[in-house]
Amino acid sequence: MTVSPVDFASLLCSRLCHDLLSPVGALNNGLELLADETDPAMRERVMQLLADSARASASKLKFFRLAFGAAGGFGELVDTHEARNAIEGLVAENKRITFVWAVEASAMPKSAIKVLLNLVLIATESLVRGGTMEVGGEDNEGQLEIVVKIEGARIVLDPEIRRTLVEGDGQHTVTPRAAAAYMINTLVTEAGGAVIVSEPAEGIMIFGAVFDAR
Numbered sequence: 099m100t101v102s103p104v105d106f107a108s109l110l111c112s113r114l115c116h117d118l119l120s121p122v123g124a125l126n127n128g129l130e131l132l133a134d135e136t137d138p139a140m141r142e143r144v145m146q147l148l149a150d151s152a153r154a155s156a157s158k159l160k161f162f163r164l165a166f167g168a169a170g171g172f173g174e175l176v177d178t179h180e181a182r183n184a185i186e187g188l189v190a191e192n193k194r195i196t197f198v199w200a201v202e203a204s205a206m207p208k209s210a211i212k213v214l215l216n217l218v219l220i221a222t223e224s225l226v227r228g229g230t231m232e233v234g235g236e237d238n239e240g241q242l243e244i245v246v247k248i249e250g251a252r253i254v255l256d257p258e259i260r261r262t263l264v265e266g267d268g269q270h271t272v273t274p275r276a277a278a279a280y281m282i283n284t285l286v287t288e289a290g291g292a293v294i295v296s297e298p299a300e301g302i303m304i305f306g307a308v309f310d311a312r
Contacts, residue, residue, distance in 0.1 A: 157187035194228020
């Protein structure tokens with residue numbers, strides 16, 4: 099089956115709402131606790147939890163705006179520093195992930211930035227117990243190569259997400275949890291490229307995309 103633009107928009111909205119529900123819900127719960135709490139020590143703790151939830155919400159919104167939306171303006175190129183900052187904000191909430199940035203280019207096509215960020219999103223979720231994530235990208239004579247390498251004690255990639263990354267929609271129904279994978283496959287396929295996903299081996303897994311950078 100083919101996913102229509104309207105259906106994909108619905109999938110994406112469902113995915114974003116799911117990811118933002120936790121930190122926003124924590125804000126709501128914290129405010130309710132604060133209204134009834136009179137102990138100074140407990141109020142201070144609740145305020146810290148509120149600050150953490152607000153920071154997490156802002157970091158996710160910044161990341162999603164660049165990964166899924168029109169952030170970066172309407173030009174063809176996006177400053178890679180924006181992508182790096184967005185990733186750092188996302189993984190900052192996960193103390194168990196060490197992030198390594200290995201992109202030398204100062205700017206990349208907007209579609210490439212979206213591919214990179216969505217691969218990072220999937221890779222981060224695959225590091226169940228934390229670990230190291232290294233992000234790289236370079237223009238190799240007109241062919242843009244993006245690689246996200248993760249290393250950890252336990253790596254788990256949902257079979258549906260793997261299939262969607264490599265095959266797109268194919269004969270399967272795309273669900274909200276595979277929205278990022280579908281976007282990656284669509285952008286890369288339209289640019290005449292391919293997405294590659296390795297099997298976890300010795301605690302290492304590699305996500306890659308190669309496509310026309312022009």
